[in-house]
Amino acid sequence: MGKRSGSAADPASKKKGRAAAKAAPAPVLPAGPAPVTSSSNAECLQAHTDHVQYFHAHAVSGKAELLKPPQQCFVQPFDPAAALISLKRDKRYLCAINLAWLNPGYAPLPQMPLNRGAIRTIRDHWFSRPASFASQKLAVPILRAEIDADSLPAFGLWRTLSPIESVMAWYEAAWQSAVKVEENGGNDPENVLDEWLEHLVTAPAALVVVESEQDLSWQAQQWKEDATTLTVLGCTAIQRVFDIHHRRLLLGDQWSAERIVEDYNKNLVLSPKSEPIKVGMVSHCTTIYDRLLGHPRVVDLMLQEDGENLGESKGIFGLTSQLHALASKVGGLTTDEVVWVVSILIDQRKAGFLDPASATSRFLTGTASERNKGYVDVVIYKMKLRLHLLGPWLDSNVEAAQHRDILKQTFHEPGEFRKKFGYPRESEVDLSWKAGWPASADLLIPLLQDIIYTSKYDGDLKVAVRNQTEVVDVVNGSGTIGEELKKVSEQFTKEKKAKDLAQAAAQTDSGSAPAAAAEAASDTSRSPAVQSFMVGRVCSDEAKLAEAEQKAKFLINSNVQFMVYPGSYVDLEKKMKASSASKPCERPKWTLIFVDPAQLGEAATAPHLRTVPLNSKFISNFLKAVVHTRDNTGSMLGGRDLYVLCSNGSTTNVTKLPNLLQEKGRDPTSAIASAYVLDDAGDSLAQNVCRLCVSYEEEAIRSRRRSTNAGVDQIETLVLVTAEPFSQSMDQRPRLSNPKATNVGNMVALHMDNPSNLWMLPHQEKVSMLGPFRVAVGGKTTGFDATTTPRQSKTAMEAVFHHERSKPFFEELIHSYNVGAILDCSASSGTLAFVATCRRIPYFGVCLTADHESLLKNRLCAMLMEEFLKANGDLYDGKLAACVGPSTGGNGNQQAGTSNTGGNGNQQPGTSGMDEMQAGRI
Known part of the structure; x- marks a missing residue:
């Protein structure tokens, strides 16, 4: 038999069909399917359309929509007049239809992802060979408005109330047969295409009246609940999540879990095998979508896994409790990380290491006894x-x-x-790739x-x-x-x-190289950070040294993130949002937002400044970026954010700093005032401010500022800004420096490092590193004899940040205020980043230039390796301490783990080996 012609239909019927096609409105889809679902279904629907067109083109000469069911078949053929009478009287009409009358691009529940596994299962089980569509119980919806207008949808635009997956499976099987016939040169000796064509035009269907599009959607879901014989077409957990998310979008601001539960109870009778829809379950579904199914790559993986585990064995994603258990753990991961976690779960299930039957929510999330x-x-x-x-x-x-x-x-x-x-x-795996x-x-x-x-x-x-x-x-x-x-x-x-021995033996002119040359070769293979650490030291095991360096780098990469100042708050906000340090803390932890103007501009160059100038643009961009990471509108501060603004002991800045965050009209010198950050509209954000006074040793201040005048201010004021009143939101804790004092007091005494212990660099390298943030300053220093000052040399060592903070200062802040994350306006000398790394606290710091970032990473690595040698420290590494010792050419009294200050004759007092290395002397 050849192709069956579609042109043999009654001309009157053809004319009537064309008229109906003009009169019938296009099918209206339910509004608001999630974009992820739409993109997920688009591929399936396009493939189905391709299958339909290919089969029609190879099985029918003409238009397949014009073929009518034969008069003699198992059920009565479709008759438009009889259909209208039966639909008006009984709201139902049973007949045989042509599957080509269905719209291939329509899905009754577009908000739900199509079940690809069900398509494959139905195709393999029911349609492995040409078969009738009777097993699938096809239902076609007819709107009440169409019945009242005495019109039916045009052929080719009919919709389905039953799941479209059955139709997709039938056409996919028919398409496969058509492809085989085509590959066989068009020869079809067994008349397989004619068998498929016969079933195409004799498909049993029930035309059902629906009152509205919303009623159509609920009836389509009810069909899935009633699919007792076709359980593979029942509503899966993933489909339920998408449907609840869809209804959340439709309700908008009026949505609530209770409202959704009420709608389900009113419009749907759940199957005994379905999970009860309760408030908790709805809340879980919204979390699942937000953290998992909102990512297209994750959806594709889960749908593939879901399709491979149908029926009674629901797999590892077959229940919303399983999905919620996974979602509760991946909230802090990136999309790529979530994809990997989902992929490995699926892989372990396929490999037999994860039993779906035991993959309960308790197993996935752990119990209280398992922490x-x-x-x-x-x-x-x-x-x-x-x-x-x-x-x-x-x-x-x-x-x-x-x-x-x-x-x-x-x-x-x-x-x-x-x-x-x-x-x-x-059993057999080809591993020849590693031959x-x-x-x-x-x-x-x-x-x-x-x-x-x-x-x-x-x-x-x-x-x-x-x-x-x-x-x-x-x-x-x-x-x-x-x-x-x-x-x-x-x-x-x-x-x-x-x-190495083989290479040495192959050299004809090989000789014994001196030990010094070997040591030099070893040094050249070391990174700058390791070279700095090894000044004045020797190592008996390079492998242990490399392990220590990798450990230090891993700690840095795990806890610290630097960014070169981009010049705008938008770029700064994007980078900050990607950092783990920007994630809001939960009580009792606080996020420390540290602003120190002394690490910018003139203060970084001149130690004797009495007033530290404010780089208002830099600081404002940083603060605005922080605020927008908490709230996209920039209209509120984070509830667990603690802003610490430093005045650097300058009475002028006690006034200037609060003016950056001070509400207009308030007294900036008041102990407690209402602070503000300007939002995008220029309005102030009312918040709470208090002040903390920090006292330092007089001699330390004189030495740091190079001041010999009679008066010196030993008090620095720190301005503390919180969203809620400080006394109400801050849990009381003892001070680290004085356990008898607490963090709710307004005074603390701290140590200030001697200038000789600051980070030192040659003048030329420092100028290059600071870039545009170096502001040259001049003038006399009060009480300082300029005639005795030698002319400045490009290689002369000087402090990079003259007002650099000490390690005890940051340790006190972190301990007293229970800091859980840090956002640093300027990374400065890296001391705060170092303390954060040692305590494994997420840290985000802004660097002034790319050179600043590079030097800081090397400095941090060397500082951490020094920390590994401290026997009483939390990061003590016994293996490294055992193989590292003082050099015979250095200070004989030097102990492993201490800084070397005498290993280089040209090294200036107070500089470390790392500073010498950065100065180009090592």
Whole structure:
């Protein structure tokens, strides 16, 4: 048989059909589907349209819509007049229709993602060969308005009340047959296309009257609840989340969980297998959408997993409780991180390491006895461990760049990993891609596989998660993972030594190089930070030194983020929002917003200034960026934000600083006033201000300011700004410097560093680093004899920030006010960033220039390595201390871990080895 012609239809019917096509309005879709859902469904609907057009083109000569059901079939053929009579009388009409009359681009519930797994299941189970559509119980909605107008939709524009997935499955199976016939040169000896065509025009359907578009939507959902024989078409947890989100959008500002529950109870009778829709469940669904399903890449992954687990076995995303358990853990992750977590959960399920039956919400989130750390926490920890192993650890151990790149690509995400290694049940895996690799690869690759993509070390990782152990400590620790990685590192070392010996033996003119040359070669291979740290020291184990450097860099990268000042608050806000330090703290923690004008402009250059000028534009942009990270409209301050504004001991700035944040008309010298930050409309934001007085030693102030005059002000005023009254919002805590005093007092005595302990750089390098933020100043210094001052040299060492804050100062602020995150107006010498890193507090600081940022990172790394040698410190590293000692050419009394001040004859008093290195002398 050949193609069946669609031109044989009755001319009168054709004319009537065309008239109906002109008169019938276009189908109206329910308003407001979520953009993510629309984009998710668009691919399926387009594929379905392509299948329909391809099958029609190869099975019918002419228009398939013009084909009419035969008079003799299992049910009565469609008759327009009889249909109108039955619909008006019974609101229902059973007949045989042509599936080509359906609109291929229509979905009855566009707010829900289509169930791709159901399409595949129905296609394989019911339509593996040409079959009738009777098993799918097709329902076609007819609007009451159309019945009252005695008109029916035009052919090709009919809609479905039952799930469109059934129609998609039928057409996909028919399309596959048409493709096979086409590939066979158009030969169809078994008349498969004719069988499909016969079922096309004899599809049983029920035409049903619906009162409105809203009624259509609810009836379409009710059909899914009543699908007892076609359970694969029932409403899934993911579809329910999208529907609730859709109704939240429709309600707008009037939405509430109670209102949505009321609508469901009024319009829908849930299946006994469906989850009850209650207030808590609705709240969970909104959280699930906001944190998970609002990301298209996450939706694609979850829909694919959801489609592979239909029926009684609902998989790991089959219940809203499971979805909420995952959403509650990934709120602080980026989109890429969420995608990886979801991917690894799916991968572990496919690999057999995660049993869907045991993936309950308690298992995923953990119980109270487990410190609320469950399987999802372990997966997130694996992600962090993967980043460290494939980053700093791999770079410091694997010498061949090509091998590093392949390993990073292979272990980066589950899809790439399974391409190389397959799943455990696959007996033969082709590993020829690593042919010729050294023996260390045979140790490393299985270890990375077990750590990241199996459950072998999950027990160790659970302990690390519950104890809040840093990843770098697990890698370098004495646990199982640390010991295994140590074996791999030792193998790398052996291979490197063997390679070096082989190269030395191959040299015909090889000789014994002096020890000094070897030491110099070692120094050149070290980073600037390590060179600074090693001034006046020797190391017996370069590997331990490299591990310490990587540990320091990991701590910095984990807790500190710098940004070069962009010149506008918009760019600053974007970068700040991406930082973990910008996330609002919860009680009792505070976010410290630290503003110190002395780290900008003239104050950074001149120590003797009596009044520190304010860079109002810089500070205002910083404050505005902070406010907008809390509120997009910039109309309110964060509830747990503590602004600390420093006056630098200048009585002038006691007035100037509050004027930046002071409400007009208030006395700026009052102890408690109402402060403000200007919003976009120029209005002030009423907040609360109090003042803290800090006293310093007289000699320290004179030395810092190079002042010998009779009077000196030992008091500096810090202006503290909070959203709520300070006494009500601040929990009382004892001072760090004086436990008998508390943080609600208005006075504290702190230490000020001697000028010789400040960060020093050569004058020329300092000028280059400060860039446009250096303001040259002149004039006489009160009480200072200018005739004895030598002419300034470009290589002369001088303090980078003359009013640099001391470590005890920042430790007092962080302890007294229970700081949980830090936003720093100027990173300055990095002391606050260093303290934050040691305490593992998220820190965001603004650097003046790119050189400033680069030098600060090296400085921080060296400072942390110094901290590793302090026996009583929290970061003490016994392995590093055991292999690092004083140099024989340095100070014989110097102890490991102390700063070297006598290793270089040209080094000026009070400068550190790091300063010498940065000055170009090392």
